[in-house]
Amino acid sequence: MLRSWGPPVLLLACGVLVVVRDRPSWVGVGWLVLLAALAVLLSPLVFPRSVTADEAQRRSAADGRPVIYWRPGCRYCLRLRFRLDRAARRAYWVDIWRDPAGAAAVRAVTGGDETVPTMVADGEPVVNPDPDLVRRRLAA
Structure with missing residues (x-):
C-alpha cells in the first residue's frame, strides 16, 4: 500500500x-x-479497479477479455491506460504491488522480472503490448 x-x-x-x-x-x-x-x-x-490475479484469470477464462498486469507510477502503464481510453475498462487490471500472485505471474512470463504492463489474452502473454493490439483483443 x-x-x-x-x-x-x-x-x-x-x-x-x-x-x-x-x-x-x-x-x-x-x-x-x-x-x-x-x-x-x-x-x-487513474486505472480501472484492480482485481486479484486469480479473479482476473477466472473472469478472462469465462469471457475471453485480456488481463493486464500493471503497477502504480509506471509510465508505460500510464501510456497504455490513456491510449486505450474508455476501452481500458473492459480489461481486467491486476496491480502487481497489491497482489503477490499477480507479481508471480508476471515474473513467470518475463523470466524473473516484474516488467509491466504485461497482457495475457487467451493464455498468450505480451510484455509492453501495443495499445492497438490490446484494443483488438478487447474488441474480439
Missing part, C-alpha cells in the same frame, strides 16, 4: 509545503495544482 500511495502523498505534501512557505501566493497555488495533478497521475486512481 505504501509503495502505491507513497509518491503521490509525497508530491501533495511538497505542494502544501510550497503554499505554506510562500504564504498563499499565485505561484505557490500553481505549484500545488501542478503537484496535485502529478500525484493523481502517479496514483492508482
Whole structure:
C-alpha cells in the first residue's frame, strides 16, 4: 500500500509545503495544482479497479477479455491506460504491488522480472503490448 500511495502523498505534501512557505501566493497555488495533478497521475486512481490475479484469470477464462498486469507510477502503464481510453475498462487490471500472485505471474512470463504492463489474452502473454493490439483483443 505504501509503495502505491507513497509518491503521490509525497508530491501533495511538497505542494502544501510550497503554499505554506510562500504564504498563499499565485505561484505557490500553481505549484500545488501542478503537484496535485502529478500525484493523481502517479496514483492508482487513474486505472480501472484492480482485481486479484486469480479473479482476473477466472473472469478472462469465462469471457475471453485480456488481463493486464500493471503497477502504480509506471509510465508505460500510464501510456497504455490513456491510449486505450474508455476501452481500458473492459480489461481486467491486476496491480502487481497489491497482489503477490499477480507479481508471480508476471515474473513467470518475463523470466524473473516484474516488467509491466504485461497482457495475457487467451493464455498468450505480451510484455509492453501495443495499445492497438490490446484494443483488438478487447474488441474480439
